[in-house]
Amino acid sequence: MQLLPLKDLAGQLSAGGTLPWSIRDAQGKLLLARGHLVADADMLESLLSRGMFVDMSEMKAAERRNETVNQRQTFLSRWQAMQWRLSKTLNQPSSELQQTIDELTTALLVMIDRDADKAIFQILRHDQSRFSSYGVSHSWHAAVVSCLAARRLGWEESKRRSLIRAALSMNISMIELQGRLACQHTPLTSEQREAIKTHPQRSAELLRELGVTDPVWCHAVEQHHETPDGKGYPGASAEVSDTALLLHFVDVFTAKLSARATRCALMPNQAARELFTQHNGHPMAAVLVKEFGLYPPGCFVKLVSGEIAIAIHRGENANMPLVLALTNRNGDPLMHPVKRDTSNKEYAVAAPVLDANVLIRMPWESLYSGDLLD
DSSP states (O other): OOEEEGGGGGGGOOTTSBOSSOEEOTTOOEEEOTTOBOOSHHHHHHHHHTTOEEEHHHHHHHHHTTTTTSOOEEHHHHHHHHHHHHHHHHHSOOTTHHHHHHHHHHHHHHHHHHOHHHHHHHHHTSOTTOGGGHHHHHHHHHHHHHHHHHHHHTOOHHHHHHHHHHHHHTTGGGHHHHHHHHHOOSOOOHHHHHHHHHHHHHHHHHHHHTTOOOHHHHHHHHHTTOOTTSOOSSSOOSOOOHHHHHHHHHHHHHHHTSOBTTBOOOOHHHHHHHHHHHTTTOHHHHHHHHHHOSSOTTOEEEETTSOEEEEEEOOSSTTOOEEEEEEOTTSOEEEEEEEEETTSGGGOEEEEEOGGGOOOOOOGGGGGTTOEEO
């Protein structure tokens, strides 16, 4: 039996996918059989870090069956794999950063253009309990929302790309600190305050040191906490590029959608309302409000019928999403979710529902069952 290091085959694995071959220890003893589910990015990272092996004959057999080359991935598995790759890039920055960020940007543009609703759904149904990974998930969510907002604004692709790159990397100098702060119950220390204040400039400097030459990308990172009124940081400059300004609004908005150890995530309509009012109805804030609508995919709502439902697609009108009823009018869980069109008055949305008030637990990605990416 000839064994290959598992890490050499990392590109053939994805979070949410299955093993195309068995995994063995250094003596060839079976640890995990072919077909075992790689449940999430954490499990994938754990497997790759433990010095495991694959039998070469099994690997070649899998190639002949095209299980590794042509395997179709679900939206969720691809989403998790991309986020895992971003995590490795931000936590272990190297000279390959620009190439990796460019590849993630291209993949994200394709994903969003293909199905933006699923992307919004994943942001809202993100596991809010994993505070330690907040820095990476926030950067990923900000990149997704940046892509959506720039598309709505009609920005040319080169500018969209620079914005997405900036969103993915804006906090690279404090990515670990973000995770610690999300878990922290005590007030910020003076050192933490200083790290937060200087991170835009430090992140831009690090990107340049790693070979990033795109001035729009670097400038947006450097300015993503500056505001038009000159009250931002680190430079308190009122001269803010439109790329940096949109990134600022996206950063604030997506942060409101995420929980911390000391507070719950805001409901999407509340986050949008706060963003809009806090910035006096700024046009870029309005873009985000319009893009998400009142009841974006992934949020829970109560219908006029009394049913509790979850939105899965935005409708033509902001208050008329396509939803799946999860309960009947008495609050009893349905065996199978039922599609409801809220443009029908009988099933109109009566009110949003807090996540904490929905007791049903299920693999939410199954609501898009059978929907695979080629």
